[in-house]
Amino acid sequence: MEGNKSPTPAELTILAAGAVMFVASFFDFAGSTSAWGKYLFPLATLLPVYGTLMALHIALTKYWNVRLPSPVLGYTWEQLHVVFGVLAGFMAIGWLVADIGHRGIGYWLEVLGGIALASGALTLRRERHTGTLG
16 A cells, blocks of 8 residues: 555445444344344355454554465455455345345344445445456
8 A cells, every 4th residue: 555544435334334244244144143142144144254354454554554465275355355345345235135034134234234334345446456256
């Protein structure tokens, strides 16, 4: 990263979505069960895990100047953000059509966060001009 400490819109989106998803993962997701609860682990848990990892990467590299290896298994960090962000977005849409009964506040925050992660990751790719996906 360059020395600029001011986050870009995509970085802010990923940071905010990741933070909200982490906190929301402890709220009611389905019925009175959180995303970490019985019958929902690991499927519902993947959304906050993706969001937290993506936000953690942005925070470490942006604010604490941590240098992480690049590429990782042949992929750039932007490509990994796109993969995990789009996965989170599709999972969020999948949860929208799933019949899980009562949907708690954690559910809605996780779904919105997953869609925000996908948007943030695709915008991050454009901001950094990496050519990921085209």
